[in-house]
Amino acid sequence: MPMKIGNANFRERVETNLHNTFxxxxxxxxxxxxxxxxxxxxxxxGNWEEWRALGEEIRQHTLENLxxxxxxxxxxxxxxxxxxxxAQTAEEANNYIRDVVIRKKAKKxxxxxxxxxxxxxxxxxxxxxxxEVIETDLGEYILQIDDHDPPSHIVAPALHKNKEQIRDxxxxxxxxxxxxxxxxxxxxxxxxxxxxxxxxxxxxxxCNFAIAESGSITLVTNEGNADLxxxxxxxxxxxxxxxxxxxxxxxxxxxxSLLTRSAVGQKLTSYITVLTGPxxxxxxxxxxxxxxxIVDNGRSNILGTEFQPILQCIRCxxxxxVCPVYRHIGGHSYGSIYSGPIGAVLSPLLGGYDxxxxxxxASSLCAACTEACPVxxxxxxxxxxxxxxxxxxxGKAPISEKLAMKAFGLGAASxxxxxxxxxxxxxxxxxxxxxxxxxxxxxxxxxxTEIREFPAPNKERFRDWFREHQKGGGK
Amino acid sequence: MMQTGTIHNRDKFxxxxxxxxxxxxxxxxVSRPNWRHQPQWTVFQGYSQDELLEALKAQCxxxxxxxxxxxxxxxxxxxxxxxxxxxxxxxxxxxDPRFDEYGLTxxxxxxxxxxxxDVHVWDASAGRxxxxxxxxxxxxxTFSDITLAESGTVVLFSGNGKGRTVSFLPKTxxxxxxxxTIVPRMTQAAAYIHEQIEKxxxxxxxxxxxxxxxxxxxxxxxxxxxxxxxxxxxxxxVVDR
Numbered sequence: 001m002p003m004k005i006g007n008a009n010f011r012e013r014v015e016t017n018l019h020n021t022f023x024x025x026x027x028x029x030x031x032x033x034x035x036x037x038x039x040x041x042x043x044x045x046g047n048w049e050e051w052r053a054l055g056e057e058i059r060q061h062t063l064e065n066l067x068x069x070x071x072x073x074x075x076x077x078x079x080x081x082x083x084x085x086x087a088q089t090a091e092e093a094n095n096y097i098r099d100v101v102i103r104k105k106a107k108k109x110x111x112x113x114x115x116x117x118x119x120x121x122x123x124x125x126x127x128x129x130x131x132e133v134i135e136t137d138l139g140e141y142i143l144q145i146d147d148h149d150p151p152s153h154i155v156a157p158a159l160h161k162n163k164e165q166i167r168d169x170x171x172x173x174x175x176x177x178x179x180x181x182x183x184x185x186x187x188x189x190x191x192x193x194x195x196x197x198x199x200x201x202x203x204x205x206x207c208n209f210a211i212a213e214s215g216s217i218t219l220v221t222n223e224g225n226a227d228l229x230x231x232x233x234x235x236x237x238x239x240x241x242x243x244x245x246x247x248x249x250x251x252x253x254x255x256x257s258l259l260t261r262s263a264v265g266q267k268l269t270s271y272i273t274v275l276t277g278p279x280x281x282x283x284x285x286x287x288x289x290x291x292x293x294i295v296d297n298g299r300s301n302i303l304g305t306e307f308q309p310i311l312q313c314i315r316c317x318x319x320x321x322v323c324p325v326y327r328h329i330g331g332h333s334y335g336s337i338y339s340g341p342i343g344a345v346l347s348p349l350l351g352g353y354d355x356x357x358x359x360x361x362a363s364s365l366c367a368a369c370t371e372a373c374p375v376x377x378x379x380x381x382x383x384x385x386x387x388x389x390x391x392x393x394x395g396k397a398p399i400s401e402k403l404a405m406k407a408f409g410l411g412a413a414s415x416x417x418x419x420x421x422x423x424x425x426x427x428x429x430x431x432x433x434x435x436x437x438x439x440x441x442x443x444x445x446x447x448x449t450e451i452r453e454f455p456a457p458n459k460e461r462f463r464d465w466f467r468e469h470q471k472g473g474g475k
Numbered sequence: 476m477m478q479t480g481t482i483h484n485r486d487k488f489x490x491x492x493x494x495x496x497x498x499x500x501x502x503x504x505v506s507r508p509n510w511r512h513q514p515q516w517t518v519f520q521g522y523s524q525d526e527l528l529e530a531l532k533a534q535c536x537x538x539x540x541x542x543x544x545x546x547x548x549x550x551x552x553x554x555x556x557x558x559x560x561x562x563x564x565x566x567x568x569x570x571d572p573r574f575d576e577y578g579l580t581x582x583x584x585x586x587x588x589x590x591x592x593d594v595h596v597w598d599a600s601a602g603r604x605x606x607x608x609x610x611x612x613x614x615x616x617t618f619s620d621i622t623l624a625e626s627g628t629v630v631l632f633s634g635n636g637k638g639r640t641v642s643f644l645p646k647t648x649x650x651x652x653x654x655x656t657i658v659p660r661m662t663q664a665a666a667y668i669h670e671q672i673e674k675x676x677x678x679x680x681x682x683x684x685x686x687x688x689x690x691x692x693x694x695x696x697x698x699x700x701x702x703x704x705x706x707x708x709x710x711x712x713v714v715d716r
Contacts, residue, residue, distance in 0.1 A: 030696050050514040057510055067489040068501040078480040080677075086488035096483075138702060139693035156693060163695050182694040186702050193703065198610065213669070214678045224643055224689035224704030231639045231681075232606070242492075247507050249672070253665035254515055264692070267534070267626035268661065271704070272684035277480075280680045284597070284605045285639045290480075296488065303495040 002121040003337050003351055005150040010335065010358035017330045023152075023160040027330050030159050034321040037265025038372070045261075055258045056376040058251045059312035062243075063303070069212040069245050070294065076215025080277025082290040090120035090297050097122060097204075097237055098129050100291055104235050106131055106201035110193075112219065112226035113137035114206025115154060115315060116241045116295055118337045119350070122204070134196045136225040138189055142166055145173045152331025152339065155263050155317040160330060193225075203229035203287065207240035208314075209255055210292075213248040216276040217292065220256060222269045230275055236287035238275075242294050243311040249274075255314055258374040262316035298350045306385050310345050312375045317342070319369035319379055325362050334359060341369035341379045348386055357396050360386035518625055519659035527624040527657040528712065534627035538687030539700050541709040547716055551582050554649070557709050558614050561647040564592035567612040570599075570636030577651070577713070597638045606640055615645035615705070619652045621667065622710075625660040626686050629710065633681035642685060648705040650685070653716035 006013070017023060042048040062069055074084040087093035101109070109131050111117065123133045135144045139158040143149045146169045151157030158166070163180040170176035170185060174192060178184040205226055209218040217238050219226040230236050246252045252274070260266045279286030302311055320326050320340030331339035336347040336356065344359040360383045369379040391397045436456045493500040519530060528544075535542040545553040558566060566587065574580055574596075587594050595608040609615065617637070619629035629650040633639050642648050658664060661684065672678060689704030700706065 026695065033696055045514070045518070047514045047517070050512040054510055054512040054514065057508070057512070061508055064496070065501055065505045066496070067492040068503075068505040070489060070492070071485070071502055074482050074485055078482050080680075081478055081480050083480040084482045084485070086482075086484040088484070088488060088491070092484075136703065137693070138691045142693065156696065158693055159696075163697075166694055182697040182699050185694055186691060186699040190702055194610070197703075198606075214672050216678060216682075222689070223691045223702040225702075227639070227643050227683070228703055231643065242488075249665040249669045250662075251507075253661045257515070257661065266686075268623075268628055268684060268686045270538075270686050270689055272628075272661075272686075274678075274682040274684075276678050276680050276682075278680070280634050282599050282635060283633065283638075283680060284599055284602055286633070286680055294488075296491070300491050300495050303492060304497055 002124075003119045003347070004355055005332065005335050005337065008335075010333070010362075013333045013335055014329050014362075017333045018328065020160070020330065022162055023330045024328065026159060026162065027152075028327055030153075030156065031321050031327055034264065034317075038262055038318055038321070041261040041265040041267065051254075051258060052374055052376050054254055055314075055374050056312065058246065058254060059314075059375045062246060062251075063308065063311055066243065066245070066303070069247060070242065072212040073210050073215055073245060074292075074294075076213070077277065077290075077292050078215075080215050082215065082277045082292055084292045084294065086294050086296075088296050090295070093120050093239065093293050093295050093297070094122055094125040096293060097239070097291075098125055100235065100237060101126060101129055101131060101202060104201060104289075106235070108196065108200045109133045109202045109204055110196055110200040110229050110233065111135050111140075111204045112206070112221065112229045113140050113157075114204070114239060115337060116206055116297075117204065117239050118151070120239075120295060120297060122239070134193070134200070136193055136197070136223075136229055137221070138186060138223060138225075141189060141193065142169065145169060150332060151337055153317060153320060154315055154338065154340075154342070155320075160332065197228040197232045200229075200233045202235045202237060203233040204237045204239065205229055207238050207244050208259065209252045210240055210245040211247075211249055211252050211274070212245055214276055216249075216274050218252055218256065219271070219273045219275070220259060220269055221271050221273075222264070222266075224271045227271055227273050230273070230287065231285040234287060235289045235291075236275075236278070237291045237293065239293045239295060242296050242299055255375075259314050259316050262314075262318040262372070262374040302349050307345070307349055307382060309377045310342075310349065310382060312377050313342055313346070314375060315342075316374060318372040318374060322368040322372045324364060324366065324368070329362070334362070341383070345379060345382045345386065353390060353394050353396055357390055357394070360384075360390065515660070515662040518662070522624075522659060524654055524657060527659065528654055528714070530624040531622065531627055531657055531710075531712070534625065535687075535710065538627045539690070539708070540627060540687040541707075543709060543711050544714055545711060547577060547713055550577055550651070550711070550713055551579060553711055554579065554616075554651075555582065555586075557649060557711060558592070561707060561709070562613055564594065564614065565608070565612045566592060566614045566616060567595045567605075567609045567641055567645060568597065568616045569618070569638065569641055570597040571618055573618045573651075577716070597636050597641060599636060605638055606644070609638070609640045609644040612645040614647045614649060615641040615643075616649045616651065617641055619650045619656055619710070621664045622652050622657045623660050623664060623684070624657050627710075628661070628684050628686040630664050631683040631685065632679040633683070634679045639681050639683070642683065643704045646701075646705060647707045647709070648685075648688065649709050649711060652710050652712045654712055654714045655716060
């Protein structure tokens with residue numbers, strides 16, 4: 001799956017998803033649970049703000065010295081016998097990985113969850129090279145067998161599906177005969193995937209944090225799938241976004257603590273696995289060959305700009321879990337594998353304004369995301385900066401906003417038009433008004449009132465009320 | 476000495492980063508700052524081993540893990556009971572001198588086989604057969620190298636007969652935890668590993684921080700315990716070690 005999902009425009013996507021009642025219920029429920037768990041986990045620590053300040057400082061220092069730490073990382077990986085490939089573009093990364101696959105004559109590849117391999121659309125390249133590619137994270141596996149349904153959340157990709165839908169997919173694609181109980185579904189996936197791990201030629205993983213001082217990579221899961229993906233096949237390929245790095249084990253530890261608490265409210269997830277190079281001499285499990293692919297794919301263009309803080313992101317989705325806009329429109333509306341506030345900032349930077357100029361407007365600027373972020377990315381300020389860039393530098397403000405601003409400019413510039421406008425508004429809107437609420441508004445109000453009500457204009461204008469008040473007759 | 480790996484396309488890549496950051500490439504001379512906030516060290520600060528053990532026990536139910544206390548004299552009996560309770564063999568273990576030090580060799584070599592409980596001790600020379608056995612095993616047993624009280628985590632270092640999959644492939648995972656290995660949290664384990672690296676020692680190819688059995692909440696956010704890895708986990712704490 002490439003970063004971009006589907007061809008429908010933003011308005012069409014939102015329209016479809018707003019009517020998906022199950023998805024909206026599932027998202028709201030999940031948001032509440034994850035949000036509560038995160039707050040409890042933070043409260044338990046007692047000094048969460050200090051933790052956030054530490055997380056921010058570590059991420060900022062690492063980004064400021066990114067070339068130094070990547071140099072150190074690559075030296076240490078090579079010292080332990082691993083191979084490092086620096087890929088400026090998605091195509092360079094995919095070509096390198098395809099060459100390894102061909103050289104190894106690989107037929108079957110197991111993968112653990114990785115956003116960056118989705119971003120570069122690696123699976124399509126591997127399938128075109130004749131490989132069977134199997135996602136092993138349960139959520140990703142469900143989506144993959146359901147004809148590549150796109151993910152809707154960066155931590156819980158199948159959040160939009162209910163268990164009955166999953167049962168039906170299992171019945172159709174895997175010959176499953178049991179019920180929709182999550183335990184039974186998971187057990188079936190366990191049995192099916194065990195065979196795949198044991199017979200795969202190559203394991204591919206993402207990377208939560210690379211550790212510069214030792215040339216290690218850190219994988220964070222609850223399922224343990226990344227451990228089997230890296231322990232059983234003879235070749236391991238790890239793909240990382242170039243910013244996913246820390247100086248030493250000590251910073252890895254702090255960021256993992258922030259990640260697991262912020263993502264799922266756990267002190268640690270079941271498996272935090274730190275891997276260094278291929279297997280050591282005398283090891284039986286673990287790969288004989290290890291490749292680390294470090295991907296830029298547009299990230300360096302963000303460095304040194306006002307948007308640099310977005311590279312501090314540790315992909316916990318805490319911002320997604322508190323976002324009121326995400327709650328209503330769901331992950332698929334963003335049209336990108338990166339959804340929610342992080343997606344609204346990152347997708348236009350990696351994928352361009354042509355495809356994603358609406359996303360920075362899909363926000364109420366309530367700043368809940370900024371407050372939730374464990375590494376203190378000023379997300380809502382970055383959304384505002386996007387809007388500024390879109391209007392000032394790109395001249396790409398959405399048409400509706402341009403028209404509205406033009407009309408308001410015309411109306412507000414002349415006191416005659418302003419008075420006229422505010423005077424006629426109540427009666428002009430009377431046909432649409434019901435108990436002081438507008439539920440089916442015309443023109444610019446249409447999109448708003450399709451999904452919620454708008455207060456009707458006051459019958460008495462402020463100016464009139466003020467004049468009366470001055471005379472001593474106002475309410 | 477192992478063969479050095481290859482590095483491709485590095486110079487241009489790092490130069491691009493330096494250019495974007497508006498300065499010359501940094502290849503040396505960067506040191507970690509003294510972080511202004513260090514809250515990680517305050518968790519369970521000054522706790523005794525007894526208090527750390529209590530904290531570990533309190534965390535175990537939250538990670539769906541059974542915690543059993545025993546002494547080195549009773550360890551063999553406790554281990555037998557726990558394995559029986561989980562349905563018996565086949566059993567796979569690390570090839571680890573601690574099994575001998577803790578008086579378990581007789582159990583692994585004689586007692587269990589006599590009771591028709593198959594035991595496989597990891598054997599590097601047997602290659603892939605180790606994995607075949609572990610995949611069919613009901614129980615995998617390892618020692619914990621470092622134990623984290625706050626999260627209820629056992630830390631395992633791979634290498635020298637300590638196969639990675641012993642803790643992943645069997646249905647039940649049992650960790651033997653010496654009380655003296657318990658530290659407040661991941662901070663102390665990370666600091667220890669960092670210190671080893673500073674001294675020039677190589678970090679093992681796999682360091683596992685394991686916190687209870689495998690689980691997933693990918694289906695309607697319902698927690699399912701036991702997905703790819705073990706379905707059950709038990710820690711046996713040896714209080715006089």
